Amino acid sequence: MAFAIKAEIRDPRAELFAFAAQKTMYGGKHIAAGDTVFLFASENEGGQGLVARGAVISAEAIARTSGVIRQTPRVSVTIRRDALAVRPLGRRELKHLTDWKDGEPGTELNFKFYRQATDKIVGISDRTAAFLNGFF
Template sequence: MTDGTAYAIKTGIADPCARSWTFTAQKTMYGGRYIAVGDRLFLFASENEGGVGLVARGVVTATEATPRLTGVQRQTPRVSVSVRRDAPALRRLGRADLKPFDDWNDGRPETELNFKFYRQATDKIVGLSTEAAAFLDGFF
């Protein structure tokens, strides 16, 4: 990792068992735009697209910022990333597991994940706290 920060992505993942993936022009929120080569990335297969939640952990092998459109004032930064899988998830963690954690001020890693991924259900790349990354590491 470049600066000790981990990231997570929630998006459609056609093959959760693949050795690598490329995700193009992904929306970023909560610091997700700072993702860089060498960073750790937790992959969630979006339930909105038939996925099951957490499926893998990987290492970012390439990133490229998507250029902003001219003439559009409010734009969410987007980035394309390539990821090499380093471990499959050994336990389930999805929307139903995180839904009960909705006290936004309790400081729990489960609440952070619920807030960042499911309060606004769009697919995205998000930055994670050290506590949330450690929590997710327990699934591998």
């Protein structure tokens, strides 16, 4: 399975990325070592969208806090970059894709990342992973 993460990325050219206690949605809690990850520099944090692709080298689920009824699963991950994006893809390019049921890769990304704009790790379909590979 492939994943995408939208988070603060200060140096997209870094060889390693470490993200602590990241919120997960849409299957993101299943991320594991060896998985492919597409890294989006969060526009909420001054980023520009898709910046890199990498492989997970470690993933650790964060224990839930006892006594809190509703919690979003969180995961800490370390990712080794293997490619830099050569074309832009972010909120500006995806915001017009709002037919949530059309099955298109861009719409899937817009729905998962920008309908609720918080930073997060999400699971993505094979079709969307193939679409994203075209940006490298």
